Amino acid sequence: MNQLALFGGQPVRTQPFPSWPVHGEREEALALEVLRSGQWWRYTLGEAIDGAASPSKVAEFQQKFAAAHGCKYGIACVNGTAALEIGLKALGVKPGDDVIVPPYTFIATASAPMLIGANPVFCDIDIDTLNLDAGKLEAAITPRTRAIIPVHFAGLAADMEAILEIAARHGIPVLEDAAHGHGGAWRNQPLGSIGAMATFSFQASKNMTAGEGGIVVTNDERLAEIAESLVWVGRKKGRPWYEHHRLGWNYRLTEFQAAILLAQLERLAEQTRRRQENGAWLTAQLEQIPGIRPMAVPAYATGHAWHIYCLRFVESAFGATRERFLEAMAAEGVPGSSGYAHSLFNNPLFDESFQRYNETCAASNRACREAVWFEHRYLLGERADMESIAAAVRKVYENRGELARTA
Numbered sequence: 001m002n003q004l005a006l007f008g009g010q011p012v013r014t015q016p017f018p019s020w021p022v023h024g025e026r027e028e029a030l031a032l033e034v035l036r037s038g039q040w041w042r043y044t045l046g047e048a049i050d051g052a053a054s055p056s057k058v059a060e061f062q063q064k065f066a067a068a069h070g071c072k073y074g075i076a077c078v079n080g081t082a083a084l085e086i087g088l089k090a091l092g093v094k095p096g097d098d099v100i101v102p103p104y105t106f107i108a109t110a111s112a113p114m115l116i117g118a119n120p121v122f123c124d125i126d127i128d129t130l131n132l133d134a135g136k137l138e139a140a141i142t143p144r145t146r147a148i149i150p151v152h153f154a155g156l157a158a159d160m161e162a163i164l165e166i167a168a169r170h171g172i173p174v175l176e177d178a179a180h181g182h183g184g185a186w187r188n189q190p191l192g193s194i195g196a197m198a199t200f201s202f203q204a205s206k207n208m209t210a211g212e213g214g215i216v217v218t219n220d221e222r223l224a225e226i227a228e229s230l231v232w233v234g235r236k237k238g239r240p241w242y243e244h245h246r247l248g249w250n251y252r253l254t255e256f257q258a259a260i261l262l263a264q265l266e267r268l269a270e271q272t273r274r275r276q277e278n279g280a281w282l283t284a285q286l287e288q289i290p291g292i293r294p295m296a297v298p299a300y301a302t303g304h305a306w307h308i309y310c311l312r313f314v315e316s317a318f319g320a321t322r323e324r325f326l327e328a329m330a331a332e333g334v335p336g337s338s339g340y341a342h343s344l345f346n347n348p349l350f351d352e353s354f355q356r357y358n359e360t361c362a363a364s365n366r367a368c369r370e371a372v373w374f375e376h377r378y379l380l381g382e383r384a385d386m387e388s389i390a391a392a393v394r395k396v397y398e399n400r401g402e403l404a405r406t407a
């Protein structure tokens with residue numbers, strides 16, 4: 001049998017996967033244009049909404065990104081965490097209100113409500129999709145619930161039909177956390193255009209990046225105006241510079257970041273297509289291996305954005321521990337990670353009262369024990385790269401006995 005690289009055998013692959021971010025002449029040209037213009041900062045308040053003749057890079061990016069995601073309005077800001085805060089504030093969430101969030105996500109989904117004095121209320125996920133379990137949503141609603149934040153985890157659409165139906169019945173707005181969802185779709189509708197508002201992140205790991213950055217998108221003119229005002233320290237379009245109408249912040253993105261993001265947006269559709277093709281092919285291979293459970297893709301998730309290639313690793317079915325599997329895969333040239341170590345409520349940030357969620361959010365805890373993540377840049381490779389991932393998993397499976405013995 002082919003010896004594992006962990007024990008001195010030949011690794012399945014020695015070549016690196018495509019690096020991230022992908023960049024080239026377009027990023028260079030647009031960034032240089034900003035540099036040479038000396039206009040590194042532009043006054044764009046209201047511009048994105050009006051569609052000025054020669055928009056700043058920020059205004060141009062806001063419009064193009066929003067349009068590509070089925071929205072009329074885009075309000076760029078410093079990062080995805082700030083975008084969530086802005087979205088919640090625009091929706092009228094106040095201190096003491098409850099905001100429903102999944103526990104299997106990045107901290108920002110829960111910390112954004114906390115940063116404005118609201119309480120995160122955790123609703124468990126579905127173990128097959130790793131998205132909010134709509135069947136448990138209604139039980140999480142309290143008299144103080146003022147927003148629901150479904151995350152399109154890993155780029156897979158949340159169960160929006162069920163979520164929107166419950167939310168509408170209770171008169172609660174839905175804010176999509178689409179930090180993983182650039183270019184993705186639900187029932188052929190772009191992620192980000194389904195709820196009242198949505199937020200995206202452009203942090204370095206995301207499917208579009210300028211190192212940092214974020215955006216709020218919506219089709220609601222009133223919400224867009226509030227969000228933009230919040231980004232501009234509470235200013236109002238057409239009003240004097242030192243007149244402030246609400247408690248905002250300087251959440252602005254720079255012209256340099258917008259220039260890079262414009263170029264990144266031009267690459268998005270083709271990269272998404274490639275990730276989708278490779279992701280689907282890989283799933284068809286990996287789901288045949290005992291103990292390997294790639295994320296389910298329900299029919300409504302018509303466009304997976306594949307921010308993460310995620311699977312569940314069921315130790316008893318595979319015959320080795322997840323930690324040993326990850327060590328063996330790394331040695332074969334396919335490093336992965338175990339993802340979130342805790343359901344959010346088990347982070348030291350949260351006091352003991354949050355321990356109750358261990359009872360109601362068992363699927364999230366299970367996902368923390370079982371998940372294996374591979375970076376989206378792997379999916380930008382060729383078919384041969386996908387074959388090598390599948391070959392590495394098969395090789396580790398075939399050698400599982402030795403792996404278990406040497407644990």
Ligand SMILES: Cc1ncc(COP(=O)(O)O)c(C=O)c1O
Nearest residue numbers: 079080081106108179201202203
């Ligand atoms: C699901 C989710 N929401 C929000 C964010 C916050 O984005 P940022 O890092 O740009 O603040 C992230 C970032 O990783 C995320 O993964």
